[in-house]
Amino acid sequence: MSIIEVNKLNLFYGNFQALKEITLRIEKQKITALIGPSGCGKSTFLRTLNRMNDLIDDVRISGSVKISGNDIYGSDVDLLALRKKVGMVFQRPNPFPLSIYDNVVYGLRVHGILDKKIMEQKLQWSLESVHLWDEVKDKLDQNALTLSGEQQQRLCIARLAVVEPEVLLMDEPCSALDPMSTAKIEDLMYELKKQYTIIIVTHNMQQAARVSEYTGYFLLGELVEFGETNQIFTSPKDSRTEDYLTGRFG
Amino acid sequence: MTTLERNEKLIQLALLMIALSAISILAIITLFIFKEGMPIMFKYGVNKFLFGLDWYPTEQSFGLLPMIIGSLAVTAGSLIIGIPFGLACAIFLTEFSSLRLRQIIKPIIELLAGIPSVVYGFMGVIILVPFIREHLGGSGLSVLAASIILGIMILPTIISISIDSLQAVPRSYREGSIALGATKWQTTKMVTLPSAKSGIIASIILGMGRAIGETMAVIMIAGNAVSIPHSVLDPVRTLTSNIALEMGYASGEHRQALFATGVILFIIIMILNTIANATAAKQRTK
Numbered sequence: 001m002s003i004i005e006v007n008k009l010n011l012f013y014g015n016f017q018a019l020k021e022i023t024l025r026i027e028k029q030k031i032t033a034l035i036g037p038s039g040c041g042k043s044t045f046l047r048t049l050n051r052m053n054d055l056i057d058d059v060r061i062s063g064s065v066k067i068s069g070n071d072i073y074g075s076d077v078d079l080l081a082l083r084k085k086v087g088m089v090f091q092r093p094n095p096f097p098l099s100i101y102d103n104v105v106y107g108l109r110v111h112g113i114l115d116k117k118i119m120e121q122k123l124q125w126s127l128e129s130v131h132l133w134d135e136v137k138d139k140l141d142q143n144a145l146t147l148s149g150e151q152q153q154r155l156c157i158a159r160l161a162v163v164e165p166e167v168l169l170m171d172e173p174c175s176a177l178d179p180m181s182t183a184k185i186e187d188l189m190y191e192l193k194k195q196y197t198i199i200i201v202t203h204n205m206q207q208a209a210r211v212s213e214y215t216g217y218f219l220l221g222e223l224v225e226f227g228e229t230n231q232i233f234t235s236p237k238d239s240r241t242e243d244y245l246t247g248r249f250g
Numbered sequence: 251m252t253t254l255e256r257n258e259k260l261i262q263l264a265l266l267m268i269a270l271s272a273i274s275i276l277a278i279i280t281l282f283i284f285k286e287g288m289p290i291m292f293k294y295g296v297n298k299f300l301f302g303l304d305w306y307p308t309e310q311s312f313g314l315l316p317m318i319i320g321s322l323a324v325t326a327g328s329l330i331i332g333i334p335f336g337l338a339c340a341i342f343l344t345e346f347s348s349l350r351l352r353q354i355i356k357p358i359i360e361l362l363a364g365i366p367s368v369v370y371g372f373m374g375v376i377i378l379v380p381f382i383r384e385h386l387g388g389s390g391l392s393v394l395a396a397s398i399i400l401g402i403m404i405l406p407t408i409i410s411i412s413i414d415s416l417q418a419v420p421r422s423y424r425e426g427s428i429a430l431g432a433t434k435w436q437t438t439k440m441v442t443l444p445s446a447k448s449g450i451i452a453s454i455i456l457g458m459g460r461a462i463g464e465t466m467a468v469i470m471i472a473g474n475a476v477s478i479p480h481s482v483l484d485p486v487r488t489l490t491s492n493i494a495l496e497m498g499y500a501s502g503e504h505r506q507a508l509f510a511t512g513v514i515l516f517i518i519i520m521i522l523n524t525i526a527n528a529t530a531a532k533q534r535t536k
């Protein structure tokens with residue numbers, strides 16, 4: 001069953017067209033990987049799904065993006081609810097320079113849940129779900145920036161988990177991490193997929209092959225090919241995809 | 251040693267000399283003030299200076315308490331006015347206005363810092379003092395008038411340094427917050443402001459320094475009466491005004507007592523700075 005349907009999506013930064021006629025469907029509770037050379041529009045595409053591009057001046061968008069059947073670019077969209085439902089993990093871990101506790105419960109506070117008991121329950125539950133609880137339970141009031149990069153990235157995922165999103169957008173979540181930490185985050189993604197639909201942008205082919213069920217290949221703003229990861233990696237239909245995968249390009 | 255290394259050494263040496271001479275000039279000024287001011291304080295008792303109510307410097311009566319309270323009152327008043335307006339303005343310009351507007355307004359605000367204080371004082375005398383006299387009572391020359399003018403004078407400092415520190419907050423913090431479904435204001439209040447806190451506190455410290463040290467504008471609008479104010483409409487004299495008003499004709503012990511005024515001002519500023527820096531440091535480690 002698909003949760004996200006994108007239809008003929010075009011995006012312009014001023015006069016520059018960064019996305020061209022993107023059409024695809026994202027399956028629920030699966031991991032979809034987006035690959036492609038630098039500057040081809042992967043991040044831009046990801047940011048259209050939670051409307052983070054709204055923060056940039058001079059962006060024009062046409063086409064439609066439906067999430068659970070609702071057009072998120074419609075006139076009556078509740079942006080705050082959309083972003084709660086579609087969470088985002090950034091390339092560089094970006095915990096707030098606040099305590100670990102304040103970071104995790106941030107989403108609750110923002111959405112008006114101030115009950116101490118609920119906060120503490122959710123805190124433990126979300127930190128456990130990213131396997132960080134045991135490491136930080138004794139130093140919850142410590143500044144989150146004192147954690148290691150990988151712990152910070154886990155914390156950012158926990159910070160999302162408390163608001164119970166349905167979709168997780170991950171923009172190169174491991175590119176600032178070493179291979180060991182990357183493996184840990186990948187393991188985490190496997191577990192998370194039971195609960196969330198995950199879309200991950202990655203430059204790492206092996207990672208895409210390892211973790212994802214579906215893969216999309218972007219080139220110069222176009223979605224060249226989209227399909228099951230197995231099929232894309234073993235028998236790509238488009239010669240440009242093949243060139244990229246075999247390293248003859250990019 | 252190559253020529254390059256020798257040049258490097260020479261440059262280092264030159265910089266060291268310049269730094270040392272700048273520091274020693276400051277040290278000499280400080281020493282001079284203390285040397286001129288301390289003896290008379292010990293002769294008549296430090297308590298008399300700090301807590302005495304009467305200032306008749308030609309009759310050996312050197313009570314500075316009214317002026318100490320005057321300085322603290324107008325400084326506090328200026329902060330009460332300057333901090334909320336300055337912060338609101340900085341927040342609006344960095345978080346809620348367009349880049350274009352900010353690029354136009356920020357240089358204008360910085361220009362305001364360059365207006366001579368006598369001009370601010372003049373505006374106070376012409377507009378503010380009569381307004382207070384007619385609508386609130388009293389002579390108009392008052393703590394209130396001085397606080398408002400000083401509050402306006404410290405705005406450029408507070409605004410431009412706060413803007414700089416808000417802009418230094420990484421974009422990724424704001425994005426992280428917005429991506430969680432927070433509103434702009436929630437993001438500002440819960441993430442951006444706490445992240446910029448030490449810079450904002452620094453802007454307030456600098457503003458406070460400017461307010462407590464300001465002389466000309468205060469002389470023109472504070473009334474300069476040597477008495478403890480009972481309301482914001484009463485006139486006051488500040489420590490700086492006291493020195494400036496009497497330095498011209500003071501001699502002997504009177505002159506020394508004005509240096510003592512300077513010593514006390516110096517110490518008050520040191521104490522306020524230390525408190526402010528300590529709070530800033532505490533906030534940072536949090």
Ligand SMILES: Nc1ncnc2c1ncn2[C@@H]1O[C@H](COP(=O)(O)OP(=O)(O)OP(=O)(O)O)[C@@H](O)[C@H]1O
Pocket residue numbers: 013016018036037038039040041042043044045056
């Ligand atoms: N705010 C912006 N204003 C103008 N152009 C932009 C903006 N952001 C991105 N672009 C352009 O849009 C294109 C796509 O950028 P995007 O960041 O989506 O690429 P990407 O596939 O994520 O690349 P990378 O792998 O390097 O992260 C690039 O050519 C980039 O220069």
Ligand SMILES: [Mg+2]
Pocket residue numbers: 042043044171
């Ligand atoms: Mg990118």
